[in-house]
Amino acid sequence: MLINGQPSHLISALDRGLQYGDGLFETLAVINGKPALLDRHLERLVAGCQALGMVQPDINQLREESRAEAAQTSRAVLKIILTRGEGGRGYNPASTMTPTRIIHTTPWPDYPDDHARVGVAVRLCDTRLGWNARLAGLKHLNRLEQVLARAEWSDPGINEGVVLDGADNVIEGTMSNLFLVKSGQLITPLLDQCGVKGIMRQVVIETARDLAIKAEEQQVRVDDLKAADGLFLTNSLIGIWPVRVFDGVEYPVNLIDQTLLRTVISKGFATV
């Protein structure tokens, strides 16, 4: 683990990342010792800094440190945490704080290899996501809603949970974004009030449009999920997982356009 460029695994307990969750993070797949989609993740990190009014980080430094950490592994998860920095009295952030950067790898999760082929089982969570237009889309460090939603089940046969907002709109999975397949087109929930705009979500939208497959962000309800021809989940680690069953409804898992899937994989985005 590198903390501010130095090998360490300790940070100050006065860091605002701990005190307030005042920061951002990125989770990347390391494939053959290289962080996948690194530049896209760093771009999102910079955009997040702007949204939170944090001092802009040195992107070249983050890139070099990320590559150095990833190079020590073959297949792993690379996490980049960037906090607003240490200190400052109360909630008011000093405008000149130096961000704390934490870069570390963890072992590749033990997801069964056949999830991408045979699909996964998904439940509906009770925990709701709160609306905050200023935080919507960002991968920030305030993740208690995801922790509570994920803690709702312990059955290892359930692979993910779908989370709604307070107005019963479908938003995302606890750790993934969600797509509906309907009449050969893709629909994914609007994330203007809550949710995380995943890198893999964006890659899928762009790739679909390149292939002239319509891909729209829309308001989505649970009934829409149940009436969909198919569902799939995306994130930077899982790539694309088709949903085999959601809340008692079964779906075919071979509905994802194979060219789309191959294109996403071939770009090195997916890890299946």
Place this chain on the structure above:
Amino acid sequence: MLINGQPSHLISALDRGLQYGDGLFETLAVINGKPALLDRHLERLVAGCQALGMVQPDINQLREESRAEAAQTSRAVLKIILTRGEGGRGYNPASTMTPTRIIHTTPWPDYPDDHARVGVAVRLCDTRLGWNARLAGLKHLNRLEQVLARAEWSDPGINEGVVLDGADNVIEGTMSNLFLVKSGQLITPLLDQCGVKGIMRQVVIETARDLAIKAEEQQVRVDDLKAADGLFLTNSLIGIWPVRVFDGVEYPVNLIDQTLLRTVISKGFATV
């Protein structure tokens, strides 16, 4: 600073308090070397652990460590942070994690002494609080909304900002709870969907009721604030601050029932 009972100021960067804001905190006034209202704060911490499904901490240990830290100062702020602990893969919390406890004092804030007498100036924030019934009321470590709201102004003549939810309900200040005085009665916003149920808020409600002053939790709108006879703010550090001006509307600052004020002060709750 004590971390898990040992003098230190460093924590593991893998602690879930940093990774996800997965934890709780308490902020107490230290008066004459003693943490004010310690048992109430520890009770809230235990209730928060239950709400988040965290392992219950050893309350006696927290009490002893808090007293030991406070005893090294005269007038200070004591902060107790309790995270779910270190490690665990992804959002899913292991049910057996040992909470991390961080206990430290910081210098007493440089609030002018006359705030409690002449009142403070308060603005209306743009940042909105998201609804989450499971997190509402808790003093948890996901505080980005407060950071963003507090970052909206830098004018030192403004002492606090009022924050609304997404449905235009008045909820609280960025670092305080809010009371309206209306026809000799007290009204404070309902905090069932968002907001922090402050210890001083509860003390004021209980003290008012002991004095046969009606004190109700209600839905409050900005127009209600503007039509109130008076407003005041509470938290464990400021005690009670009357509001002199809110968003252009001026209020008398001597409307708080003096017996209420004296009772709160005499109990050692307020530090004015």
